[in-house]
Amino acid sequence: MSNQDEFTADLLQGTLDLLVLKxxxxxxxxxxxxxxxxxxxxxxxxxxxxxxLFPALHRMEEAxxxxxxxxxxxxxxxxxxxxxxxxxxxxxxxxxxxxxRISLAIGSALRAT
Amino acid sequence: MSLFSKGxxxxxxxxxxxxxxxxxxxxxxxxxxxxxxxxxxEGMSEKEARHAAMVEVGGVEQVKEEVRAGxxxxxxxxxxxxxxxxxxxxxxxxGFTLTAVIALALGIGANSAIFSVxxxxxxxxxxxxDADSIVMVWEKNFQRGxxxxxxSPANFLDWKKQSTSFEQFAASWDTRVNLTSGGEPEEIQVxxxxxxxxxxxxxxxxxxxxxxxxxxxxxxxxxVILSDELWQSRFGGNPTIVGQPITAxxxxxxxxxxxxxxxxxxxxxxxxxIPLALDPANDWRKQGRYLRSVARLKSGVTVQQAQxxxxxIAKRLEQDYPDYNKGWxxxxxxxHEQIVGDIRPVLLVLLAAVAxxxxxxxANVANLLLSRAASRQKELALRAALGAGRxxxxxxxxxxxxxLAIMGGALGVxxxxxxxxxxxxxxxxxxxxLNEITIDPxxxxxxxxISLLTGLIFGLVPALQSSRPDLSDALKExxxxxxxxxxxxxxxxxxxxxxxxxVLLVGAGLMLRSFFQLHQVKTGFDTDHVxxxxxxxPMAKYQQPAQRAEFFKRAQERLAALPGVKFVGAISYLPLTxxxxxxxxxxxxxxxLPPNESPATEVRAITPGYFAAMGIPxxxxxxFDEHDGADSRVLVINETLxxxxxxxxxxxxxxxxxxxxxxxxxEIVGVVxxxxxxxxxxxxxxxxxxxxxxxxxxxxxxxLRSAIDPATLSAAAVKEIHALDPAQPVADIRTLxxxxxxxxxxxxxxxxxxxxxxxxxxxxxxVGIYGVMNYSATQRTQEIGIRMALGAKPGDILRLVVGQGMxxxxxxxxxxxxxxxxxxRVMTNLLFGVTATDLPTFVAVSAILxxxxxxxxxxxxxxxTRLNPVIALRYE
Numbered sequence: 008m009s010n011q012d013e014f015t016a017d018l019l020q021g022t023l024d025l026l027v028l029k030x031x032x033x034x035x036x037x038x039x040x041x042x043x044x045x046x047x048x049x050x051x052x053x054x055x056x057x058x059x060l061f062p063a064l065h066r067m068e069e070a071x072x073x074x075x076x077x078x079x080x081x082x083x084x085x086x087x088x089x090x091x092x093x094x095x096x097x098x099x100x101x102x103x104x105x106x107x108r109i110s111l112a113i114g115s116a117l118r119a120t
Numbered sequence: 121m122s123l124f125s126k127g128x129x130x131x132x133x134x135x136x137x138x139x140x141x142x143x144x145x146x147x148x149x150x151x152x153x154x155x156x157x158x159x160x161x162e163g164m165s166e167k168e169a170r171h172a173a174m175v176e177v178g179g180v181e182q183v184k185e186e187v188r189a190g191x192x193x194x195x196x197x198x199x200x201x202x203x204x205x206x207x208x209x210x211x212x213x214x215g216f217t218l219t220a221v222i223a224l225a226l227g228i229g230a231n232s233a234i235f236s237v238x239x240x241x242x243x244x245x246x247x248x249x250d251a252d253s254i255v256m257v258w259e260k261n262f263q264r265g266x267x268x269x270x271x272s273p274a275n276f277l278d279w280k281k282q283s284t285s286f287e288q289f290a291a292s293w294d295t296r297v298n299l300t301s302g303g304e305p306e307e308i309q310v311x312x313x314x315x316x317x318x319x320x321x322x323x324x325x326x327x328x329x330x331x332x333x334x335x336x337x338x339x340x341x342x343x344v345i346l347s348d349e350l351w352q353s354r355f356g357g358n359p360t361i362v363g364q365p366i367t368a369x370x371x372x373x374x375x376x377x378x379x380x381x382x383x384x385x386x387x388x389x390x391x392x393x394i395p396l397a398l399d400p401a402n403d404w405r406k407q408g409r410y411l412r413s414v415a416r417l418k419s420g421v422t423v424q425q426a427q428x429x430x431x432x433i434a435k436r437l438e439q440d441y442p443d444y445n446k447g448w449x450x451x452x453x454x455x456h457e458q459i460v461g462d463i464r465p466v467l468l469v470l471l472a473a474v475a476x477x478x479x480x481x482x483a484n485v486a487n488l489l490l491s492r493a494a495s496r497q498k499e500l501a502l503r504a505a506l507g508a509g510r511x512x513x514x515x516x517x518x519x520x521x522x523x524l525a526i527m528g529g530a531l532g533v534x535x536x537x538x539x540x541x542x543x544x545x546x547x548x549x550x551x552x553x554l555n556e557i558t559i560d561p562x563x564x565x566x567x568x569x570i571s572l573l574t575g576l577i578f579g580l581v582p583a584l585q586s587s588r589p590d591l592s593d594a595l596k597e598x599x600x601x602x603x604x605x606x607x608x609x610x611x612x613x614x615x616x617x618x619x620x621x622x623v624l625l626v627g628a629g630l631m632l633r634s635f636f637q638l639h640q641v642k643t644g645f646d647t648d649h650v651x652x653x654x655x656x657x658p659m660a661k662y663q664q665p666a667q668r669a670e671f672f673k674r675a676q677e678r679l680a681a682l683p684g685v686k687f688v689g690a691i692s693y694l695p696l697t698x699x700x701x702x703x704x705x706x707x708x709x710x711x712x713l714p715p716n717e718s719p720a721t722e723v724r725a726i727t728p729g730y731f732a733a734m735g736i737p738x739x740x741x742x743x744f745d746e747h748d749g750a751d752s753r754v755l756v757i758n759e760t761l762x763x764x765x766x767x768x769x770x771x772x773x774x775x776x777x778x779x780x781x782x783x784x785x786x787e788i789v790g791v792v793x794x795x796x797x798x799x800x801x802x803x804x805x806x807x808x809x810x811x812x813x814x815x816x817x818x819x820x821x822x823x824l825r826s827a828i829d830p831a832t833l834s835a836a837a838v839k840e841i842h843a844l845d846p847a848q849p850v851a852d853i854r855t856l857x858x859x860x861x862x863x864x865x866x867x868x869x870x871x872x873x874x875x876x877x878x879x880x881x882x883x884x885x886x887v888g889i890y891g892v893m894n895y896s897a898t899q900r901t902q903e904i905g906i907r908m909a910l911g912a913k914p915g916d917i918l919r920l921v922v923g924q925g926m927x928x929x930x931x932x933x934x935x936x937x938x939x940x941x942x943x944x945r946v947m948t949n950l951l952f953g954v955t956a957t958d959l960p961t962f963v964a965v966s967a968i969l970x971x972x973x974x975x976x977x978x979x980x981x982x983x984x985t986r987l988n989p990v991i992a993l994r995y996e
Contacts, residue, residue, distance in 0.1 A: 038147065039154040057151055057177045062190040065144075069191065080154060087147045 023063050025106060026053065028072065028091065028099040035090035037080060038064065064089060072098050144187060148180050181506050198512070202519035209520065216492055217524070220485045223887075224528025224574065226880055227481030229535025230474040232559070232567045236540055238467050239566075240557035242460050247382060247556075249322025253417040254455035255426065257289075259409060263447050264720070271411040272444070274404035275437060279413070279450065282433045285426035286415040288316040291396060293411050294387055296819070298658045298849050301366035302354035307656050307851040308391040310344075310368075315395065318345075320416045321385065327351075328362035328377030331395050335376075338399035344373040348381040350391040368392075370660025382555060386412065386459075405444045408703065414455070427452045443714040459552045466870055469947055473627060473877045476620045478570070480881050482578040483613040483620075484888040489521060489579065490606050490613075491895045493586030500586055513587040521579025522572060529571030533559065536567070546872060548865030581609050607896075611928055614892050618932020619939060621878075621885035622969055626940040628878035629961040630951055631871040637953030638864050644795030644804070645695070646735030650856035651830035652694060655841060655848065656819035665750060665816035671844065672812060672820050673746070676727055678840040684828035689730030690812070690820040695795050696863040697821075705808070707765060708775035708785045721761060722797055722807035723780065725815040731792055733823040734856075741772040741790035748811035756790040761806035778808060780815075800864055801952050823856070830855050870950060882972055890976035893925045897980040905989045914985035921984050925977035926970075933966050 030036065030044040041064070042055045067073045072095035078088045091099065152173050159169035177183060188194060210217045245251055258268040259275065271291065280289040292313040299308050315336035324330065325345060335343045344366065346355070355361050365372045373394065384390060398404070417426055430450040438445045453461075493500070500513060508516075537559060547554055585606045655675065662668045672690055680688045693700045704718035728744045731737075739759060748754055755776065762771045775785040786808075794804035812820065826833055834853045841850050861868075897904075904917055912920075944956040954961070 037154065038151045039158065043158075057148065057183045058186055061144075061148065061151075061183055062186045065187045066190045080150075082157065084150060084153055084157070085146070086150045086154060087143075 023055065023059065024067060025099075025102045026055070027060075027063055027067065028095060028102065031073070031089055031091050031095070032099060035076075035078075035088045037078075037086035037088050039086075041089065067095070071095075141184075144184055145180075148177070148183050152177055152180070185509065185512075198515070199519070202516045203523070205516060206520040206523045210523065213492070216488060217527075219887075220488055220524050221527045221531060223481040223484050223884060224525055224571075225531035225535055226884065227474075227478035228525075228529045228532030228567060228571055228574065229539060230477050230877060230880065231471075231570055232532055232536035232563055233539035233543060234467070234470050234474045235566050236536065236559055236563040237543065237557050238471060239560065239562055241463060241551070241553045242467060243562075244553075244556060246456060246459065247323070248455070250416075251322075251455055253287075253419070254320065254322075255415055255417060255423060256453045256455060256458045257413045257415055257430065258451045258453065260449050260451040261447050267451055268453065269448075270409045271413045272404060272409040273398050273402075273407065273411055274441075275409075275434075275445070275448075275450075276411050276413050277398065277400055277404070278437055279430060279433055283426075283429055285418060285421045285429050287418050288320045289413065289415040290314045290317040290320045291398075291411040291413040292317060292385065293396070294390065296656050296851075297368040297392075297394075298370075298656060298847075299354070299366070299368045299392075300847055301368070305847045305849040306354075307654070307849040308350065308368075309387065309389045310392045310394055311385065311387070311390045312394050312396045314398070317385075317393070317396075317414070320414050322416070323380065323383055325377030326380040327359070328375070330377055331393075336395040336397055338397045338402075342371060342373045343376040343395060344368070345377040345379060345393040346375060347379050347383065347391045351378045369658035385414070388549070388555075405441055408701075423452055423454055446714070446717075463551055465946070465949060466866075469627065469950065470870075470873055470877075472943075473624055473874055476624050477877050477881050477884070478574065480617050480620050480884045480888070482574055483617045484884055484891070485521075485524065486578040486582055487610055487613045487888060487892055489517075489582035490585060490610050491891065493517075493582050494606065497586065510587050514583045517583035517587065518576065518579045521583070522575030525571045525575030525578070526568075528574070529567050532571070533564070533567055536563075543873075546869055548862070548869055551866065551869075582606075585609060610892050610896075614889050614925075614928045615932040615935065617885040617888045618929050618969065618973065619936035621881045622933055622936025622965060623940045623943055624874075624878045624881040625965040625969060626936075626944055626962060627947060628871070628874040629965045630944060630947060630954060630956065630958060631867075631874045633954045633958065633961055634951040635864070635867050635871040638800050638867055641796065641800045641953075643695070643800065643860060644736060644793050645856070647856040647860055649826050649828075649830050650733070650735075651824045651826065651833050651837065652821055652852070652854060652856055652859060653824075653834070653837060653850050654694075654819060654821045654852040655850055657848070659818055662818065665813070668816040668818055669750065669813040672727055675841055675844055676729065676822070678843065679822060679824060679837055680729075682824075682833065682836050682840065684826045684833060685824050686827055687729055687733040687825040688822065689733040690727040690822045691730050691734075692725040692812075692815075692817040692820060694821040694823075694859065695797050696799065696859055698798075700797060702805070703779045705776050705778045708777055718779065719765070719806065721778070722805050723778065723815075724807060724809050725812045725817050725820075726809050727812045727820070730809075730823060733825045734795075735825070736795060737793045739791045739793060740770075741788070743790055743792075744809075744811040748813070750813040750816070752811055752814055753784060753786050754789045754811070755786045756792055756809040757788055758792055758804065758807040758809075759794045760804045761808065762791045764806060776808065786810075800860075821852075867950075867952070882969065885969070886972040886976045889925060889929065889973050890979065892928075893921065893977050894980040894983075896924065897921050897984045901984075901987065904984050904987055905991075908987065908989040917985045918978075918981045921981035922974070922977045925973065925981075929970060929973035929977075933969060936969075937962060937966065 026045050026049070027041060030041050030048065036044060038057065038060060042057075042060055045053055045055050064073065064075075068075055068089070072092060073089045074092050074095075075087050075089050077085060080086045152170075155173040155176065156166070156169045159172050160166055164172065191197075246254075248254055256268075257271065257279065259271050260267045261269060270293075273291070276289075276291045280286075283289065290313060292311045294309060294311055296307050297310050299306050313331070315331045315333045318324065318330035326348065328345070330345065331343055346361070351357060351361060361375050362377065364375050366375060367373075379393075415426075417423070427450075430452065434445075434449045438448065503513065503516075504510075540557060540559070544554060544557065655672075657668055657671060662671060676688050676690060679685060700722060701724075702720055702722050705721050706713055706718050726744065728746060728748070731743050740762075741756075743756065744754070755778075757771060757776075765771075766774060771788045771791055774788050776788065777783060777785050792809070794807075796802065797805060797807065822837070824830065824833060824837065838850045838853070841848055900921075904912075904920075907917065907920075940962070941957055948956050
C-alpha cells in the first residue's frame with residue numbers, strides 16, 4: 008500500500024516515471040535492480056519500495072515505454088528484466104526536457120525577490 | 121498510450137488473466153528472493169534477511185493488488201469479479217437473499233404501482249392536441265361559495281362574442297337519449313356540443329367529419345357523432361356508417377363521424393355527440409345555468425391575460441343584467457388542473473406512503489446485511505489480508521446490495537403489474553384517466569432508478585461498518601460479537617422503522633376513521649331492501665306532459681302489484697347520484713327579490729309513494745296522492761327549508777313562489793325529513809318537492825321497497841315497463857345500498873390503499889424488529905447462560921430481552937408520533953369528521969404497533985429462556 012513509502016508517495020506524478028526511465032537508460036534491469044539504481048543515482052534520496060515500483064513498471068509497460076523479459080540475475084536467479092523501447096527513449100528525452108524547463112522556471116521563481 | 125497497445129493490454133489482462141497473474145506472482149517473488157540475498161550479502165543471517173525483505177516489500181498480495189489496480193480494464197474486471205462473487209455469496213444464503221428480495225420487492229413494487237398511477241394521471245399529457253392551451257371557463261359566485269358553477273347560455277354567447285383571447289370557444293352539456301337503432305332499446309349518455317367543440321379539443325374523428333356550423337343552429341339538420349365504443353358495440357364497427365340514419369328518442373339523426381377510441385370530455389360514459397344548437401335569438405337569461413364551456417387560448421395568450429379579459433366582460437354583463445348576473449363572474453381553469461386537480465393530493469399522500477414502505481424495507485435489509493456482515497467478518501478479514509483495500513471491500517459489499525435491490529426491483533415490477541390490476545379493479549370510476557395507467561418505459565426507468573438508489577442507501581452503512589474489520593481479532597477469535605458501532609446502527613434502524621411504520625399507520629388510521637364516519641352519516645332515508653331504476657321517455661313519442669304523467673302513473677301501478685313489493689314511488693333526481701336541479705324562490709309574503717338575492721332550493725318532482733318507498737319521514741301535513749294533478753298548486757318542503765324560512769310559524773298553509781315556469785305561488789302542504797342530496801359529507805340544502813304531473817319530467821327514477829331481496833326483483837320490474845312499451849329502455853338498475861356505496865367509493869378507495877400499505881409496513885417493521893432481537897438474543901447466549909447459572913429465572917431473562925426491544929420500540933413510537941403530528945396535517949382536506957391529530961387514532965395505532973413489536977420481541981426472548989445454561993456457556 009502506498010503509505011508504506013511516504014517519500015515516493017509525495018513525489019510529483021511523473022517524477023517516478025522519469026527516474027525509472029533514467030535508471031533503465033544505461034542497461035536492462037530487474038525490479039530490485041531498478042530500485043537500487045534509483046537509490047544510487049539520487050545519492051540515496053529516493054528509496055522506491057515495491058508497492059510503488061511494480062505498479063509503475065507495469066503501467067509503463069502497458070504504455071509501451073518498457074519491454075519486459077524473463078532472464079537470469081547475476082547469481083543465476085530467474086528475474087524479470089525491463090528495458091527501454093524506442094518509445095521509452097523518446098519519452099525519456101521529452102520528460103528530461105520538460106523537467107529541466109520546469110526546474111529552471113521554479114528555480115528562477117524562487118530566486119526572485 | 122497508443123490505441124493498439126491499450127487494446128493489446130486489455131486483451132491480455134482479461135483473456136489471459138491467469139497467465140498474467142502467475143507472471144506477476146513470480147516477479148514479486150523473485151524480488152523478495154533477490155532482496156533477501158542482497159541483505160545476506162550485507163551481513164544478515166538468512167532468517168533476518170528474509171524477515172527484513174518481507175517487511176520492506178510490505179505484503180506480496182498488497183503489491184500485486186496495487187499493480188492490478190493500475191492495469192487497463194481493471195474497473196471492468198473488478199466489476200465482473202464483484203458481480204460473480206456477489207451472486208455466489210447470495211446463492212450461498214438463499215434464506216437471507218429471499219427475505220431481502222421479498223422485502224425490497226414489496227417496497228419497490230408499491231412505489232412502481234403508485235408511480236405508474238401518478239405517471240398516467242398526473243404526468244402524461246392529456247389526449248387532446250396541445251392540451252396546455254385548453255381551459256375550462258366556469259361561472260363563479262363567491263356569495264354562494266361557487267367557484268366552478270355551470271354557465272348560462274346567455275353568458276356563454278356573450279363571452280364568445282366579446283372576447284379576443286381565444287381561438288375557439290365551445291360549450292357542452294350532458295344529457296341522455298333512448299337509442300333504438302342497432303339492437304335492444306338502450307338509454308345512453310350523450311353530450312350536446314357546439315360546432316367548435318372538437319376543434320377546441322383538437323381531436324378529429326377517426327371516420328367522417330366533425331360538426332359544421334350549419335348543423336349547430338336551432339332547427340338545423342340533426343347530425344350525430346358516435347364514440348368508438350358505441351360504433352363497435354351497436355353497429356359492429358360498420359365502415360360505411362357515415363351518412364346513415366339512426367333513431368334516438370324517436371328522432372332520426374344522421375351519423376357524420378366516429379371519434380377515435382378513448383376520446384372523452386370530462387365524462388367517460390358519453391357515447392355520442394349531438395349539436396348544441398343554441399338559438400341566439402332566445403332570451404337565455406330566463407333560464408338557468410347548465411353549460412360547461414371550454415376554450416382554446418390563442419398562441420401567446422396566457423391564462424392570466426384571458427382571465428383578465430373575461431373579468432372585464434363579466435363586469436359589463438353584471439352591470440347590463442344586474443337581476444341575472446349580479447355577483448357572478450368568469451373563472452378560467454386550465455384543462456389539466458380541471459381533470460387532475462382534486463386527485464393530486466390523494467396521489468401525493470399515497471406516494472409518500474409507499475416511499476415510507478420502501479424506507480422501512482431498506483432499514484430491514486440494512487439490518488439483515490449488518491447481521492450477516494458480523495458472520496462474514498472472518499471472510500472479510502481474509503480478503504483484507506489477501507490484499508483487498510477498504511474501497512475494494514466497500515465496492516464489493518455495495519455491488520452485492522445493488523444486486524439485491526435489482527433483483528427486488530425485477531420482482532417488484534411484477535408485483536406492480538398485479539398491483540395495478542388490483543388498483544384498477546378497486547378504483548371508483550370517477551378517478552380521471554384510469555384507462556391511461558400502464559407500466560410504460562418511464563415507469564421502468566423509475567423502478568430501475570429507485571432500485572439502484574435503494575441498493576446504495578441500504579448497503580452503505582453495512583458496507584462502511586463491516587469493511588474495517590480488526591484483522592487479527594477477527595481471524596483469531598472467530599466471528600463472535602459485533603462491534604459497538606454496528607449494534608448502534610441496528611438499533612437506530614429499528615427505531616427508524618418503528619417511527620416510519622407509526623406515521624403510515626396513523627395516516628391509514630385517520631383515513632379509515634374518516635371513512636367510517638362518512639359511512640355512519642345519516643342519509644335521511646332507509647337503504648335496506650330498496651331497488652332503484654331509471655326510465656327516460658323519448659320526447660318525440662311522449663310530447664304531451666299528460667302522456668308522460670300517465671306513463672309513470674301506470675308503470676307505478678304495475679310495479680306496485682309485483683309480488684314482494686311493499687312501496688313504490690319515483691323521483692326526478694335520485695339523491696347522491698350527482699345530477700340535480702335547483703333554482704331560487706321567494707316567500708309569497710316577501711317582496712319579489714331579484715334572482716341573485718333570493719334563497720336557493722333543490723327542486724324535485726315525485727310520484728305519490730316516493731317518501732314511503734324511500735323511508736323518508738313525513739314530519740308535518742300530508743304527502744301527495746293521485747289527486748295532485750297537473751294544475752295542482754301544492755308542494756312539500758324539507759326540514760331545512762322549514763327551519764330556515766319558517767323558524768317560528770307553522771309552514772303548512774304558507775305559500776312559496778318558485779322561480780320556475782309557470783311562476784305562481786304554491787301552497788306548502790307537508791314537511792318531510794332532510795336527505796343528503798349531493799354528498800354524504802355535505803349538509804342538506806333546502807328542497808321542495810312537486811307532484812310529477814305538475815312538472816312532468818320525461819325521466820324518473822323508480823324506487824321499490826320490497827320484502828324480498830331487491831336484486832331478485834329487477835327482471836320482473838323491467839318486464840312490467842316493457843309491458844307498457846316494448847321499446848322503452850330501463851337504465852341504472854341497482855339497489856339503494858349500491859347508490860350510497862358508489863357515492864363514497866373514492867374515500868373508501870383512499871382508505872383501503874393506505875390501509876394496505878400500512879399493513880405491509882406493519883409486517884415489515886415487525887419482521888425487522890424480530891430479526892434484530894433474534895440476532896441480539898443469539899449474540900447474548902453466553903451472557904444469558906451465565907445469568908441463568910447465577911440464578912436468573914426465565915421471567916428475568918424474558919424481561920431482559922423483551923425490555924431491550926421494547927425500549928427501541930417506544931423510542932420509535934415517540935419519534936413517530938411527533939413526525940405524524942407534523943405530517944398528517946397535509947391530509948386535512950381528505951378527512952371527514954376527524955381531525956388530523958385525532959387522539960383515539962394515535963392511541964390505537966401506537967397500541968397496534970406496540971403489540972406487533974411485543975410479539976416480535978417475545979419469540980426470541982422465549983427461546984432464550986429455554987436455553988440450557990451448560991450448553992449456553994460453551995456456546996461459540
